[in-house]
Amino acid sequence: MKLPPNIKQLEEILRSSKFVAGGFLGTDPRPLTEIIEHDLAELALLGFSLEQVADRMQFITKRALDGHGMTVQIDPSLSAIADESRGSLVCPWHDNQHFNKTVITASRGSLSVRWSDLSLHLIRAHAFFQGRGSAFRIEPRQLVSVIFSSQPSRAVSMNAYMCKACGFIYNPLDGDPLNNIPPNTPFEKLPDTWRCPMCGAPKSMFKPMPTKS
Ligand SMILES: [Zn+2]
Numbered sequence: 001m002k003l004p005p006n007i008k009q010l011e012e013i014l015r016s017s018k019f020v021a022g023g024f025l026g027t028d029p030r031p032l033t034e035i036i037e038h039d040l041a042e043l044a045l046l047g048f049s050l051e052q053v054a055d056r057m058q059f060i061t062k063r064a065l066d067g068h069g070m071t072v073q074i075d076p077s078l079s080a081i082a083d084e085s086r087g088s089l090v091c092p093w094h095d096n097q098h099f100n101k102t103v104i105t106a107s108r109g110s111l112s113v114r115w116s117d118l119s120l121h122l123i124r125a126h127a128f129f130q131g132r133g134s135a136f137r138i139e140p141r142q143l144v145s146v147i148f149s150s151q152p153s154r155a156v157s158m159n160a161y162m163c164k165a166c167g168f169i170y171n172p173l174d175g176d177p178l179n180n181i182p183p184n185t186p187f188e189k190l191p192d193t194w195r196c197p198m199c200g201a202p203k204s205m206f207k208p209m210p211t212k213s
């Protein structure tokens, strides 16, 4: 992971940042490296990569922005809304990146997570989900449960595939009721004409999910 050599200095910046109330580390007493390692391990356990999570957040962000402040339905149980805000934030890693302050809230059932473009960048580029107790801390487990259509524990149980275009997970246990595919249909058995029920991408856009061994 891209940790700069002057990590102590970075930690100071994160703890005292003026951009976020309470700083990026909140009340988390753990060193930055430990926070990052712990969240990466949890994400791996859930069966997702940083890239998959960030791509899906990006997709939801785009859709939410199209709603211009109105709630947008992303999948039958996932909705998202953008709270647009002027101004920009800089990445505390000092990589000269500026980010829109707009906050996206994604909700599934009683669970919700929220993020800004900066939070998304911190996850994608720095594997940093922010410290516990910070206003924008994102719990990997909660994030994954909200943004993906299939329960992660089930998704990785049996050769699930993910759409690279929109993050939809084809879970063979569920099949694809919208396209008359019965439960327990392996991905390989889907007709070549089958398309992603969420975005219409062809079968070739799907990649296998990592499996738990
Ligand atoms: Zn950065």
Ligand SMILES: [Zn+2]
Pocket: 163, 164, 165, 166, 167, 168, 196, 197, 198, 199, 200, 201
């Ligand atoms: Zn798709």
